[in-house]
Amino acid sequence: MILTRPFLAVTLLPGPLRFSSVVLELWGHCGGVGRFEFRRRTAWAASASQNLQVVRMASSHKEVPVAVVGAGVSGCVCASTLAERGIPVTLFDMGRGPGGRMSSRREATDGGKEFLFDHGAQYFSVRFPDVQKLVDRWLAAGLVKEWKGKFGSYDRLKMAFQDETFEDDLPKYVGVPSMNSICKAMSRQPGIRSEFGTTVASVKWKEEGAGGIWHLRSKTGEDLGAFRAVVVADKGLASDRFTATTGLPPPLEKAGVPTLYEKMANIKSVSVFVVMVAFAEPLTSVPFDRFTIERSNCLSGAVRLSNKPGRKVHDRSECWVLHSTVYYANDIIKKEGLAKPSSAALDDIANTLFKEFQEIVPAAPTPLFIKAHRWGSAFPMQAAAPEEHCLVESSRKMIACGDYCVGPRIECAILSGLAAARNMQQILDSGSSKI
Numbered sequence: 001m002i003l004t005r006p007f008l009a010v011t012l013l014p015g016p017l018r019f020s021s022v023v024l025e026l027w028g029h030c031g032g033v034g035r036f037e038f039r040r041r042t043a044w045a046a047s048a049s050q051n052l053q054v055v056r057m058a059s060s061h062k063e064v065p066v067a068v069v070g071a072g073v074s075g076c077v078c079a080s081t082l083a084e085r086g087i088p089v090t091l092f093d094m095g096r097g098p099g100g101r102m103s104s105r106r107e108a109t110d111g112g113k114e115f116l117f118d119h120g121a122q123y124f125s126v127r128f129p130d131v132q133k134l135v136d137r138w139l140a141a142g143l144v145k146e147w148k149g150k151f152g153s154y155d156r157l158k159m160a161f162q163d164e165t166f167e168d169d170l171p172k173y174v175g176v177p178s179m180n181s182i183c184k185a186m187s188r189q190p191g192i193r194s195e196f197g198t199t200v201a202s203v204k205w206k207e208e209g210a211g212g213i214w215h216l217r218s219k220t221g222e223d224l225g226a227f228r229a230v231v232v233a234d235k236g237l238a239s240d241r242f243t244a245t246t247g248l249p250p251p252l253e254k255a256g257v258p259t260l261y262e263k264m265a266n267i268k269s270v271s272v273f274v275v276m277v278a279f280a281e282p283l284t285s286v287p288f289d290r291f292t293i294e295r296s297n298c299l300s301g302a303v304r305l306s307n308k309p310g311r312k313v314h315d316r317s318e319c320w321v322l323h324s325t326v327y328y329a330n331d332i333i334k335k336e337g338l339a340k341p342s343s344a345a346l347d348d349i350a351n352t353l354f355k356e357f358q359e360i361v362p363a364a365p366t367p368l369f370i371k372a373h374r375w376g377s378a379f380p381m382q383a384a385a386p387e388e389h390c391l392v393e394s395s396r397k398m399i400a401c402g403d404y405c406v407g408p409r410i411e412c413a414i415l416s417g418l419a420a421a422r423n424m425q426q427i428l429d430s431g432s433s434k435i
Contacts, residue, residue, distance in 0.1 A: 067227040072100020075233025076186040077417030083191030099180035124410035125170040149289035176310035229397035238264035244338035269377035273324040278369040298328040380404035389419035
């Protein structure tokens with residue numbers, strides 16, 4: 001890992017005619033910022049060049065940070081790669097932490113007993129050599145392990161479990177001790193400053209000096225800072241779902257990148273619901289750790305989380321995640337809309353999917369814990385950049401990445417994040433990136 005070298009950024013803030021505020025920002029190996037502000041009496045004229053908001057003195061890339069919006073695996077891979085190459089990054093995500101579809105959730109019963117659920121992607125495999133190189137590093141660092149679980153299927157018509165045959169013998173990888181451990185580690189790297197619980201709602205480009213700079217604001221109007229480039233790793237910034245959940249227009253709609261916005265907005269995704277379930281004892285009657293379900297209208301599969309490597313098991317309890325079919329999820333969304341589901345609606349969904357599970361596993365007892373969650377854009381239906389692996393708007397120093405650029409798999413999101421970092425470095429190294 002290449003540690004980001006400290007650099008000093010000097011910000012000249014406009015003030016009264018004969019005063020100016022000077023802010024010194026020291027970016028260190030921890031990725032944090034030390035701010036030192038003092039006021040100095042000055043007599044310089046308020047010319048355009050003297051009122052530039054950012055004047056940089058950097059050791060490698062002589063610019064302000066790059067913003068990465070979206071801390072799923074694609075955004076985290078991009079941010080991590082840029083930081084390792086000496087480019088400071090600020091990573092934003094509306095969630096409480098990183099992970100995206102590789103998120104994990106800690107839930108508790110009324111009695112205070114806690115459970116950890118991988119409620120998104122359960123594992124991933126790798127076909128691309130560039131992705132395998134990165135995964136090999138994660139393996140060496142102990143962030144991932146191979147999951148040699150028992151995989152199968154259940155036929156609702158035959159009412160029987162059966163072995164599942166895979167088209168390949170690729171290893172199945174899981175994050176350790178949870179799926180989001182990979183993104184957590186990347187988001188904490190030197191050179192990355194993470195801002196979670198922050199919804200980026202405004203992305204505006206301003207011409208400054210010989211180039212331009214991006215200004216970001218949150219949905220509450222808070223100034224999130226100025227950035228020399230932006231990586232959009234959250235497709236929601238160009239989606240109607242953003243409006244449905246926030247009441248605001250998609251941030252990229254008026255960002256001055258019409259081609260990139262249109263390509264992102266045209267990507268259609270399918271939704272799914274998952275149900276997190278915890279039992280007091282293992283379900284010994286189920287012969288598999290993960291099984292798909294054939295000929296069911298509402299349930300597509302189930303995963304036993306407790307048998308994944310590196311998982312902590314409390315007493316004899318066992319955690320499962322049930323996955324809905326796309327058909328069932330679409331039917332619910334047609335009735336309920338794209339807005340965040342109510343608690344009552346999620347309770348109904350949890351009960352429906354668990355009832356189906358009990359018909360497959362009659363020995364399943366009343367759970368200690370049960371809760372449903374909706375993944376609104378779980379799987380893209382087409383690829384926006386199958387050859388390039390990311391969308392690039394070089395004139396505005398903006399790149400979009402995510403699984404929707406390549407395919408609906410975790411490794412596709414990783415590949416897109418690597419491509420975004422590579423293209424961003426090329427843009428920043430070019431003469432057109434100078435301010």
